[in-house]
Amino acid sequence: MRSRRFVSPSSDPVGSPWIGGLAREGESLREGRDDHGVGRPPWAEGRVRAEVPIDPAKGGRLHSGRHTLDVPPGALPWTVPFTMEYDNHGVVSVELGPDGARFAVPVTLSIDLHGTTARPDDDITLYWWDDANGVWVDVGGTWDPSTMTLTTQLHHFCIYRPGRAGW
Numbered sequence: 001m002r003s004r005r006f007v008s009p010s011s012d013p014v015g016s017p018w019i020g021g022l023a024r025e026g027e028s029l030r031e032g033r034d035d036h037g038v039g040r041p042p043w044a045e046g047r048v049r050a051e052v053p054i055d056p057a058k059g060g061r062l063h064s065g066r067h068t069l070d071v072p073p074g075a076l077p078w079t080v081p082f083t084m085e086y087d088n089h090g091v092v093s094v095e096l097g098p099d100g101a102r103f104a105v106p107v108t109l110s111i112d113l114h115g116t117t118a119r120p121d122d123d124i125t126l127y128w129w130d131d132a133n134g135v136w137v138d139v140g141g142t143w144d145p146s147t148m149t150l151t152t153q154l155h156h157f158c159i160y161r162p163g164r165a166g167w
Contacts, residue, residue: 081097
């Protein structure tokens, strides 16, 4: 089990380097229905988990909430379920799986930061949690303020958070 004790900076989304959601209680950060097709506000779900098997010869896409993962052909040598888990409130963060996967061809993670504490004039980057050393590591990315989207190439899976650069 992965440690979830994160250090510096504060996980308070307001006034911190982390990007946090601005949705009020009762508002959804994603659209969706439960497995039975019954409309249900996703914020009520707590932690959200999305999963899709991706064929290594074809590649594929996993999209849930504000996160989109594009997997090119050849990223992994076998068909495996790709997963993402996140909360619909607080600091924007996503845990990608299969846990610890390393890719022959990088995958692309895009995060839509509309409705968050991110501002167009911010310098937004992506961080990954290095559990072995207990630190957040800046992996960069491309921040597009016109679409409020952060896009980053990933070489492995773990926990990722968008944040303001330079803390």
